[in-house]
Amino acid sequence: MEILYNIFIDPFVQMVVLPDFFLQVIWEGFVAGVLYALIALGFVLIFKASGVFNFAQGIMVVFAALSLVGLTEAGVPVYVSLALCIGIMFLLAYGVERLVLKPLVNQPDIILFMATIGLTFFLIGLGETIFGGEPKTMVTEELGLPTGSTAFDVAGGIVILQHLDIAAATIALMMVALLGFFFSKTRIGRALRAVADSHKAALSVGISLEQIWVIVWFAAGIVALVTGIMWGARSDVSFALQIIAFKALPVLILGGFTSIPGAIVGGLIIGIGEKIGEIYWGPLLGSGIESWLAYLIALVFLLFRPQGLFGEKIIERV
């Protein structure tokens, strides 16, 4: 009975008794969720346009952040190094298209997936060779990101919001809006959606696959850079950061591999669900359940909706 009470009643009692703490937990979850959503967004962009499950998105985040910090530490003014980083992400996109995607065109998905794992290994090795393996501190202040926090009086207690988190959420939402506009209203966006539907058909109406791929990988690179800055500012910049890529995968299951709104809503569900689970139910199981709770949420969800949150119901044909 006690165990049932601990599982089904006690956590909810705590939520009601300490509403300010509960809100704080939700806020933390929300911010984490936004960042998960950003990584998932990088995946979605590439998957939509090329059908490639880009395992390297996580390491791209680290690589982008490391380049930024590394260049700044080497004495380059911060905004110059930011611009240089964007250049590096472009070179990366171009290189990937030239050296990996193009020679592998028309291969099965799993081969392309493996190639991105190879790319991950390559980038880890390259990053460590250039920047060394030690964690670095993100150049938060130099970039003009706000620090400090504001406390709000809510429900008889206080909720503390870090300014950095507010900025992260705002910038992330702006990026999503911008990408959404870019892909729905511009010529390139239309071409991208065409490529997503069928490579062959897109080629036949004169869309350049190479160009589209460079653009989406570049866009994913920019998303990675932003994610890297935000996440790096909250902790520090190291190769351990790439594990957040694994956090983004359940988000993808939840939201569907091809849906931008899915990535965002999925990210928020996972971020908030994970925090609540960890805080209220975690102690029952011993800590560290964060590593798999997100997957559990996603799996349970899949049993009821195999096509994901925003996926269309698939009518199988033969």
Add this chain to the structure above:
Amino acid sequence: MFYRETGQFKTSYAEDMALFPVIQDRIGIGVILIVAFVAIPLLANDFFIASIMIPFLIFALATVGLNILTGYCGQLSLGTGAFMGVGAYACYKLTTIFPEVNIIVMVLLSGFFAAGIGVVFGLPSLRIKGFYLAVATLAAQFFLEWCFIRIRWLYNYNDSGAIETVDHTAFGLVLAGPSAEPLTRYFIVLVIVIAMTWVASNLLRGRFGRQWMMIRDMDIAAELIGVRPLQAKLLAFAVSSFYCGVAGAMMVFFWLGAAEPAAFNINLSFQILFMVILGGLGSIAGCFMGAAFIWILPLIIRTAPLLFGVEISAALVEHIAFMVTGALIIFILIVEPHGLARIWQIIRQKLRVWPFPY
């Protein structure tokens, strides 16, 4: 010229269905077995046997396991490392509960525990496919890894959090543990791996293997022909996990001697997956080629600078090894996406018609 089937007529379907219908292949396998059983034990030193051959064979077995699931049944799994861990921990618990039973029996038994866990985590495969399933198997990976750390009962509440082998003796020989001879361990591993590989190829050429391949190539058509998808997929998960479990148990008991939970983390899963892909999806011979390639490549990269007399710090070598491995994987995928097994097939075809071009 040297590799020609001309004149080898088969007069019954049984002959045609043999594992190696071509006589040259039978000779080739014979040579390989002689090398493995006679030449290597006579000529190789302990380092070669303990640090190259034993891990190579163990990884090859795990690769066979994953290849059954991914290469033959088409279900992509990223939880291999964790399933190997289940085998290792099951074997560890079994040997502490029944210390007097022969260790080889225990290693094989622990495969069944891995198979059971594999089936549980294979259940979502009925509803989800492809990369969605791959992500779902990551749930197995992270959840089981968490169990290896958090459930203290699994490692007998010791402080290190690792599992360690003590000496296991039978027939007057130390079979496993700190004082076991590398050669003894090598022979045990070799026999288990060969026997299980033979069993796997038997399974794959019969009706079960065919059902898996049907699911892989076109699951809808398979169902319309009468395959029960859930049964076939779960069987593939069970057999595959069994192989991985045995490989995991051997990893601890016949190779490393001790292991922490981190030994079975996601990197192990990827390593095995690399071996499968580079060796060739859907090829048993490819498993051995892939395992050899992935296991030996980093060793070569590490020793290469020493050969040229170049002094580089150990960390830097490690980083470069990472880079080169990644680049080589991409390179091989570009050159031959069907892996080393296909390259071998092409060579065989060339040999067949040599000295003519075709």
Add this chain to the structure above:
Amino acid sequence: MSVAEVLEKPAAEVPAAKPEKRKILLSVEHVSLSFGGVKAIQDISFDIEKGEIRAIIGPNGAGKTSMLNVINGFYHPQQGKITFEGKNRDKMRPYIAASQGIARTFQNVALFKGMTTLDNIMSGRTLKMRSSFFWHLFHAGAARSEELKNREFVEHIIDFLEIEHIRKTPVGRLAYGLQKRVELGRALAMEPELLLLDEPMAGMNLEEKEDMSRFILDVRQEFGTTIALIEHDMGVVMDLSDRVVVLDYGKKIADGVPEEVQKNQDVIDAYLGVPH
């Protein structure tokens, strides 16, 4: 024209190949199927007699393939009843349909591309094989003898379809016409009561069509299989089939022997197009 009217026809008018004693193998009664708002099949009834070749024709999108999908349990109709060999079958999984004796070929060839011709046809024997997992571990005993026995049966089919030369070729590499033939072989290996052929001659040249027609007729003669066939080539349909059912926009517009159907005004309208 209703089913009853056809059945009441004097035997003389029915093509000679049909057995004298008419027995209904499969009947479809008032079946409707829709996907969301799209009504793929609306209130269709017809039956298939044992031993006949039954053609299902109609313009593109008429619901022919959906009809086959309903018959072999891949889609579940929202309304209606299907009886096969006198047994009512509601929601059933495709593998149960297969075990009851319904085999099928597909509009877009659905072979197992990574497997050889031999393995593909062997796969049709799935339900005929019962040997235990244990024997398969060693490829011995029951497993071995069963494989051999079925291999012999499959070789018979390979002979029948004249595809000996591609026995060991992965089907992904075969030409389209041959793939269709292998697919027929796979369906035949199931020794079905009812064989559903979805456009067996699509994309074939004249010679290949003639070959395929010959095989279809031979199949009925040699194995006594009942065949339901979707085909666009009217010449083939009129020559091969005993009775024809015509669908248009998910509705049945005609049913009867080929000569009658050809003259039916609704059918002519459907094919030539009149404002709906």
